[in-house]
Amino acid sequence: MKDPTRIREPGSDVPEDLRELFRAAKRPEPLTPDAEVALSARVAAIGVARASLTAKLLPFLLGATLLGAGVLGVRAFAPKSERSTTHEPALKAPVASPSAAPLSLPTPRDSAEAPLAPNEPSAPAHARVRVPAPTAAPSASSASEDALSGETRLLNEAHRALASNPNLALAIAREHARRYPQGQLAAERELILVQALVKLGRVREAEVRGRELRKTAPKSIYEERLDKVLRGP
């Protein structure tokens, strides 16, 4: 069976103005390293969300219950149309830490992008977890300590996951980036991201992130660690 004449080719039976449009047509955009980083974290989050990641992050969520009041409503990761056939994480726990921004595990964003605002419309509804604001505003210093404590716990968990499950480490680091885009431990997080990417064989993406880290933290202790990570064993 012979392929038909393409629209943009001479001899096709379409009007000239339509042919002109196809001559200017753009091909689909290939995956860029940045998009790959974002997508791999999203897919990693799918794979671990219902089991290990949920389990690992549960202590952080429950730990926050000691600090105050509020209700955490976890919406299903599955699209609405398919929720009825899946087991949904339906956690309900009081939360009050001001640093506990809405948790959105399946949709971690690239830290190079603007930070995800709470309930940002572009985030899919099925992938959002909403945490209402605390009823009483704590002081700035305690908020800062809480944030640092939250950052530390997340990154410790990411660090522990590095050896056995780099996908999980990537997802947790992404969650850190989303919660604390300007966090005090942002450089440490970026290093973990680079390490996880190297372990996943995504060296090109790791190098891109490494270059960014070098720019934001020049002549820091991370330079030497980055060199080691990117040079390999």
Added chain:
Amino acid sequence: MRETTPALRRALDLETVYESQREFVWLTLQRMGVRRPDLEDVFQDVFMIVHRRLHTYRPDAKLSAWLYGICLRCAARHRRRAFRRRESPAGVELEPKEASLWQPAEPRPDHRLDEKQSQERLTQLLDLLDPEHRAMIAMYEIEELGCAEISELTGVKLGTVHSRLHTARRKLAAAAQRLRGGRT
């Protein structure tokens, strides 16, 4: 649908599918009309379904063909949602701003701007097609894949590729005619 063997299920996990097919899914969704900023969300939807339905994958089917079907469903669902939000002109009367794209363009000294306008017009036209026909047009007319190659990638029979292409081109020409008729 016949289930895979436990050995294959072990071998074919989510990560393996992602590693080998992420580029295909990324391109396929764009061919079906999904654009940024929604592209990453719909991509994730595809892999959520892969995660849940991997046990139903038949080892004798081509993986890209199986994924193509999932992409189609996700793209169609996305299109319906976009339609409800009236973010897409597909199937609805064009908004004044959209219709103005089809007004005769002023001659422009800057060729790049002209090209951009052509691209916008084409996107608008392609959005009038359903994801299946849109993908066929994108692969054949824009990326210049052969029909046999499309058939191999998507698992759609060669004769069906031809007939879908024919239908898509007919719909496209009719839509262009309709929009052209709206010119003042």
